[in-house]
Amino acid sequence: MSLIKSISGIRGTIGGKVAVNLTPIDTVKFAAAYGMWLKEQSKNEQLTVIVGRDARISGKMVSSLVCNTLVGLGINVNDIGLSTTPTVEVAVALDKADGGIIITASHNPKQWNALKLLNNKGEFLNAVEGEKVLKIAENDAYIFAEVDDLGRYRKKQGYISKHIKEVLKLNLVDIDAIKKAKFKVVVDAVNSTGGIAIPELLEKLGVECVQLYCEPNGEFPHNPEPLKEHLTDISELVVKEKADFGIVVDPDVDRLAIVNEDGSMFGEEYTLVACADYVLGKTKGNTVSNLSSSRALRDITEKHGVEYQASAVGEVNVVELMKATNAIIGGEGNGGIIYPESHYGRDSLVGVALFLSHLAKLKISCKELRDSYPSYFMSKNKIELTQEIDVDAILVSMASTYKNEDVITIDGVKINFETEWIHLRKSNTEPIIRIYTESTSQKKADDLAVRFINEIKEII
Numbered sequence: 001m002s003l004i005k006s007i008s009g010i011r012g013t014i015g016g017k018v019a020v021n022l023t024p025i026d027t028v029k030f031a032a033a034y035g036m037w038l039k040e041q042s043k044n045e046q047l048t049v050i051v052g053r054d055a056r057i058s059g060k061m062v063s064s065l066v067c068n069t070l071v072g073l074g075i076n077v078n079d080i081g082l083s084t085t086p087t088v089e090v091a092v093a094l095d096k097a098d099g100g101i102i103i104t105a106s107h108n109p110k111q112w113n114a115l116k117l118l119n120n121k122g123e124f125l126n127a128v129e130g131e132k133v134l135k136i137a138e139n140d141a142y143i144f145a146e147v148d149d150l151g152r153y154r155k156k157q158g159y160i161s162k163h164i165k166e167v168l169k170l171n172l173v174d175i176d177a178i179k180k181a182k183f184k185v186v187v188d189a190v191n192s193t194g195g196i197a198i199p200e201l202l203e204k205l206g207v208e209c210v211q212l213y214c215e216p217n218g219e220f221p222h223n224p225e226p227l228k229e230h231l232t233d234i235s236e237l238v239v240k241e242k243a244d245f246g247i248v249v250d251p252d253v254d255r256l257a258i259v260n261e262d263g264s265m266f267g268e269e270y271t272l273v274a275c276a277d278y279v280l281g282k283t284k285g286n287t288v289s290n291l292s293s294s295r296a297l298r299d300i301t302e303k304h305g306v307e308y309q310a311s312a313v314g315e316v317n318v319v320e321l322m323k324a325t326n327a328i329i330g331g332e333g334n335g336g337i338i339y340p341e342s343h344y345g346r347d348s349l350v351g352v353a354l355f356l357s358h359l360a361k362l363k364i365s366c367k368e369l370r371d372s373y374p375s376y377f378m379s380k381n382k383i384e385l386t387q388e389i390d391v392d393a394i395l396v397s398m399a400s401t402y403k404n405e406d407v408i409t410i411d412g413v414k415i416n417f418e419t420e421w422i423h424l425r426k427s428n429t430e431p432i433i434r435i436y437t438e439s440t441s442q443k444k445a446d447d448l449a450v451r452f453i454n455e456i457k458e459i460i
Contacts, residue, residue: 007130011114033137052083053103055216074145084253086347092122104252179206194249226257235263245366254346268335278358285328293333312411
């Protein structure tokens with residue numbers, strides 16, 4: 001499996017060959033490149049970096065390599081251990097640290113791991129910053145500290161609880177309404193750190209929590225991407241427990257999917273829609289999601305009399321457009337909620353608290369809430385890439401073929417038809433072409449995907 005080096009970090013499978021997989025040597029190399037970048041652009045003489053990890057089996061090994069590499073550069077490390085991506089982001093801001101590294105491969109299977117890199121605001125590096133880190137790694141341009149100048153390593157605990165306190169302080173999180181609703185919820189945390197964070201948050205909100213796969217041991221009981229086909233166990237348990245709904249998070253807890261009380265999917269695309277509907281009902285402001293996200297957010301935004309815009313895929317792109325348009329909520333259709341009142345990062349804890357507040361105030365069921373939104377259906381497919389496939393040529397060909405339609409090329413190729421769309425793009429995190437379609441029925445969305453997959457295969 002190819003090692004994937006991108007502006008957002010480095011990702012690969014554990015073991016194997018140097019520069020082909022994510023080996024200890026690659027881990028040290030990129031941790032050192034990040035540390036050198038921090039030293040070059042920071043005015044502080046003594047730097048501190050927050051390091052946290054999800055519960056992957058390889059996490060402890062990768063974390064020790066990262067922490068000791070930074071110490072070797074003369075950088076202080078606050079190791080907060082088992083954590084979530086949004087918790088590390090919040091920790092950087094709380095501790096006024098100079099940066100952060102999250103050790104997680106997000107929704108990828110257990111053989112994968114990655115280094116996600118943060119700036120001093122607890123936000124992902126932008127394209128220019130990421131390119132500088134990659135260039136330092138490419139040139140092996142590291143200068144390590146002498147013995148008297150080594151960094152300090154410190155283990156620090158309690159950051160998930162600190163994160164939860166910050167969530168509970170948010171003005172639109174209505175703790176009293178949630179407690180009065182007496183919700184019962186099933187949680188599937190895919191045996192990662194969501195199994196620590198989500199039950200603790202729910203306890204503070206007075207929600208009865210039935211735990212499913214909440215043991216943070218890194219043994220994922222199903223594919224960790226929170227898609228319908230992977231969530232049959234929680235769907236059954238929600239019905240069996242007569243729960244009000246189910247909560248599903250990915251291994252690093254930046255994606256949130258909801259399951260209705262009848263076991264049907266609320267749809268990860270609609271997590272952001274529901275949270276935005278709640279926020280916009282209380283505060284007027286713009287919204288942003290990426291090109292691969294549902295039109296439903298645009299519809300809800302316009303219903304509230306404000307403006308929606310779409311960015312290129314990738315959290316950093318969403319955040320940049322949110323800042324440029326003063327958006328008050330945004331995110332990605334994969335269940336990623338970005339609420340700037342908290343911080344500029346996808347955060348399932350914030351999403352859960354806003355969703356619970358919305359449902360508690362409306363006093364309707366989860367399924368009734370879902371049925372109140374515009375009904376779109378998505379089909380998410382992919383084509384595995386080989387060295388011989390020229391993705392760029394495929395995308396150029398598609399844009400040319402459909403040039404008479406509404407075509408957007410800021411990130412791959414998105415073709416907007418009257419009642420449906422397709423988005424084709426090369427993934428930043430896996431060696432695949434992603435093929436997302438949306439239409440007014442599941443069959444139409446699936447048929448549109450099949451049609452384009454066949455057209456791509458003809459080109460290949």
